[in-house]
Amino acid sequence: MVRGRLFLILNFFVMRPQFFAAINQICDEKNIPYEKVLETVKAALATAYRKDFGSKEEEVEIILNETGEFATVLLVKEVVEDVENPNIEISLAEAKKMKGDVQVGDEIKIDVTPMEYGRIAAQAAKQVILQRLQEAERDSLYDMFKNRENEILSAQVMRVEGGSVHISVEKHNVVLGPRDQISGEKYYTGKRIKVYLDKVVNTNKGPQLSISRTHPNLVVRLLEMEIxxxxxxxxxxxxxxxxxxxxxxxxxxxxxxxxxxxxxxxxxxxxxxxxxxxxxxxxxxxxxxxSKDPKEFIATALQPAKIAEVIIVNDGTDIRVRKRAAVFVEEEERPMAIGKKGQNVRLASDLTGFELDLYNLEQLPAFKEKLSELIKTDRRIGDEDLEDIPDGASDADEVIEAAASSLQASDGDWGSLSKAVVTKLEKAGYKNLADLNGMELPALEAIEGIGKASAKKIAKELL
Structure with a gap:
């Protein structure tokens, strides 16, 4: 569409009524300031003039007058006593023929407007306009959005191609990638959505807008809009x-x-x-x-489960050790505390900033005794220190597996491992227990998705 309107602009550079209408339309479509487009057109006309009638050294000024029929081309030269470069200089005698009060050192502008231009000149001007418009559009895009990082933008879906969704954000086309789309959300042409502008990066290909529907701050900004x-x-x-x-x-x-x-x-x-x-x-x-009280905050974060007690193991004072808390629940509250696929305990951990270990309430006395012994040693308490609390699991991963322990893997080659563990092993490329023979505990723990507790269970099956 822009290329079509360039014909109106470049058609012998005649200032027809459609000329300025075409410029205004380009400004509206590309969201580029009117002055920038005019500067671009002037640069193109100057290039065309030099191509057909002048030289690269000449200083050319273009005047666009909405009331006139043609663009005016002025050749700018410096008035000198002796001319060394006729492309940019004019003698005082010649200058006085055009303007009587001119002096040495002045600039004089000579009207050299041609009546028509050649095909090559028009093509050169067209290329200049296209290039300058692309640059102006990139600059406009960057200036418009850079100061709006971390804000919500309204957008409309233009088309869906493969896994990517092409959307229009204030007349600019932006791609919403698969990782930034909400799982299960349907996108279709014309759908209006709100996206979070994470950041704007200026690249060689122009500004890149990083937008998202999955960023946590999208929820925060929506709360600000509604509340x-x-x-x-x-x-x-x-x-x-x-x-x-x-x-x-x-x-x-x-x-x-x-x-x-x-x-x-x-x-x-x-x-x-x-x-x-x-x-x-x-x-x-x-x-x-x-809550300022981390115990109270953790208990609230695990709702709707009812928490019997929370013990802070590491409060983050020592930055070398991650913040950690032990959570004790009644047996019947455990599934609710864990949530579907571990969602509730995982979100609570992210929300509070604490690694949360879930225990049965009956483990509380043994846990306190073990923790008291560790504190007396006056050393950092590591993950492995609290793994051997009797009568239950010691971390959330193992708790999740314990909740599914009744669903044993159907394949006899996996022994008594739970389906949760088997799924992780198969995803990592292992077909049965035989594939794991000879692997030590550290190697088992290094398998993606397998924690220390799961690794110990696998090691027992390998004995």
Missing amino acids: PEVAEGDVKVKSIARDPGFRSKVAVWADEEKIDPVGACIGQKGVRIQSVMDELGGERVDIIEW
Whole structure:
């Protein structure tokens, strides 16, 4: 479309009414300032003139007048006593013939407007305009979006090709890659969506917009749009954990006691949070109250499960050791604490920043005794120190496997390993236990998806 309108601009450079209409249309389509397009056209006309009538050294000025019929071409020369370069200089005597009061050192502009241009000149001008318009469009795109990083943008789906979704963001085409799409969400031409602008990077191919529907901050920005208390800062989002398309947990806090941060976010009959979930394609958003007390925060983050007790093993004071907490639940609360495919405990861990180990409540006395012994040694407590607590699992991975332990692998070549472990091994390329013969514990732990607890179970099967 732009190439077609260049014909109007370059057709012997006549200032027909369509000329400025074509420029205005290019500005609207490409979101480029009118002045930039005019500068581009002037540069193209100057290039065309030099191509047919002048030389590369000549300084040419183009004047576009909406009331005139032709573009005016002026040749700019410096007035000198003795001319050394006629392309850029003119003698004082010659200059006085054109302008009586001219002096040495002045610039004089000579009207050299031709009545027509050659095909080669017009083609050269066309190439200049196309190149300059592309550069102007890239600059406009970068300037427009650079200061809007970390914001939500409204977009419309233009087409879907393979796994990528091409969308229009304020008249600019941007690709929403597969990793930035919400799992299970349907995209179709004309669909309006909101995307999160993560960052804008200037590359050799022009600015690249990194947009996402899966970024955790998309949820935060949607809360700001739907909830005035969040937008105004009365309610603060302290942390967020997200499993895009399925579930998010958001911790909120209000400094003023009279403000209920959770109630403000949920709204009357849940209308506020429902608007956010609708925009996310039905993704569940849990709002919980943040607490300065990590024990209370962890217990709340694991809702709807009822937590009996939380013990902070490592509070993050020593940066060499990751923050870790032991969570104790009644047997009947364990499945709820873990969640489907471990989702609840995983999101709670991300939300609180603590590695969470789940234990049965009856393990509490033994755990406290073991922890007390370790504290007396006055050394850092590592992951392996608390693995041998009797009568139960010591970490979330093993708890998840224990919950599925009744579903044993049907293939006899895997012994009594659970389906969860077998699936991970098969995904890593192992067909049966025989393929693992000779592997030591560290090698088993290095298999993707296999933790220390699972590695120990495999090692027992190999004995």
